[in-house]
Structures are given as structure tokens and as C-alpha cells.
Amino acid sequence: MIHKPLRTLTAATSLALAACAHSSPLLDGASMTNASGKTVTDRQPVKEWPLRFDSHKFSVFTYDTYGARVVYAGQLQIDQDDDELKRSSASYGPDYQRSWSGIHGMIRNFPAPAKVSWRSKDGQTHEAEIDFGEIFKDERVRHNVPRDEVADMANGEYRHEPSIILEINDRTIRVYMRAFIPTKDFQIPGNPYSDARDEVVLVETYTY
Template sequence: MAATQRESNQAPVRADNTVADWPLKFVRHNFGAHCFDTIGCRITYAGFTHGVDSEDAVSPPLSSYRGTREQILSAGHIARKNFPPPVRVAWRSKDGVAHEQEIDIAALFPDQLIVHRVPREDIREGVSITDPDIVLEVEDRTITVYMRAFIPTKELQVPGNRYSGHRAELVRVWDRTY
């Protein structure tokens, strides 16, 4: 009964957070998945499969792409309600060893908190914070899960650039090597 009472006294999680709703929580998220240095990499989440079409298709290394990991990793499937069943990942590492794993995204975000690096006092007030991105990366034998949240800031991040009033860093949440 105490837990139920505690839950009923908490403010409901909203989809349009502002800094006044601290700590920042999310009820929906965007999702993206990327494979690097793998063979036959397939990632299935919320009914959609990311990755290659063939079990023999090779995913090139990250270094073969233009840009940094921060620039390349993105989430294109938007407004996924928290939380679909676990992500299913099947791939072969570059040495040819087969792997299959399930990653429970809900377990990585048990309190549905937005993971970011912006101090509360630096966040612009009265501006909604949108759904964060959750990005899963498979690189050879390692699976990494990141979050990226668009956090409006009080100060411009690039002086003189009026479009830089935010931060949206890619933050590593979890990783495991198999």
C-alpha cells in the first residue's frame, strides 16, 4: 500500500518536460540502430528490423564513414511509447562467431529518466524538452546503448550562433562485449 500511495503522490510523467518538471523523464523515445564491423547484423525493436538484408552482408567499420560517432549515430524511428519488448540482436563478429542477444531497454531506464550532461541551472526555463533518442550500436563484438536528448540551454553553445542554444550530446548508457 505504501508504494501505491507514493506512486499516486508523484506527478505524472509528461511527454513535454520543462526544467520545472525535474528530474527530466520521458514517456516516448526515438530509436535508431547501427552496425559496424559485423556480418549479417540484424536488430529488431518495436516491430522494425534495422541492419543488413542478408546474413552474409558485411557492415563496414565506423572509420569508413565520414564524420564522428557523435555525428553518425541517429534515431530515425520516432515517438516509440515506453517500452516495447526487448531489442533482439543477431550478428556475427568480424571473426565469424555468431551471437544472439536480447537487450531490455526498459531495464536500462527503470525510472524513465532522460540521461544528459546539462546542469539544471543551465537549462532554459519554459521550453519543452522533446523525446530523447535511444541508439543501439553493434560494433564487432560490442553492443552499446546511448541516449541523446535535445536540451535547450540558457546560453548559446557557440557564441554568436543563434542556432546553438542547446546541447545534444550522445551519452553512453550501457555496453557489453560478447
């Protein structure tokens, strides 16, 4: 039986900033080849705003749960031991989301809803279906960079693949997006590898 969650929309975001460890191939001085095989070097302001995506990466992270199991995009994404209570998010500190990123990539928008089952810390069983196609139906990239701060890109096209991240935390499921957004200015003064923002943005919260 699938429980009906109490659904809460939120615009809250993580303020964590991750400096990019390498330059994007779209931002360096080298030429690149487009889908038709034509070499392009023309960097322009982004043509489409808001930024949109047609494929994504995906990962699941669990805290204070037993036996979490998630099936999405035709794959078993996670299948954890039913006898082991996962550590709490608090035990990792306030920046526990810092290392999150999508692992399963090149998922075209959008497969059928993710099927999720787990037991909360109190031992109660839960099941849910999370419909990313509905959550992200406008295919808009969630990020915090104003248009006038986004760096010019090859042919003015945004080609990065954002991550959709599912957090299962005791009785709460949260859906996030993490997207690499090249910026005109360094985010850390003097650091040439900080020419982007890569933040975890909270999109949806469900409580069970």
C-alpha cells in the first residue's frame, strides 16, 4: 500500500559552494565539435533562459533508515540491508550534502516514477512513488545564478547535465537538483578553478 504523503513545496536552498576542480570544455579556449560534427569556437551569452535540461544524472542518499530500496530508470538504484540503521545526517555535520553528486547519468527526461520503499528509524514500513517527470515538468534547471552572471558558452548553449538527488531521511523524502553553472567571475577571489557555482538546491519535500 502506498502512503499518501504530506507534500510541502519549498524554495529553500543549501548555501554550500563547491569550487570546480577543472575547467569546463565549453569554457576553455579549445574548439569543440557539435552534434553535426561541425567544429565551433563561438562563445555567446546563453540563448535560452531559464536554462533547461533534457537528460539528467541520479543518486540516492539515505539517513536514519533501514532497508531502503529505490528503482528508477529501469535500474535498482539502491538496495540496503534491512537490519542496519543508516547513520543520521546530523552525524555528518551541517554540510553533509557537500559531496553529493549524480552517479547514474545520461537518463533522458523522464522515466516512470521512482519506486521507493524503506523503514524509518522507528521501524515503520513506508512505500512511495516519486514522479520526477511531474516535479520537473518544465525541464527548468534549478540553480541560484542570475543570468547576467552566467558565463558565455559555445554557441550560447547550456549543455551540462544536472543531477537529480533523492534523500531518504527517517520519515522524510527530499528531492534536490545540483547543476554546474559556469560564471563570468571567480567565486573565490584569486582561485582560477572557481569559475562556476555547483549548489544543491532543494526542490520538494515529502513527509510520511
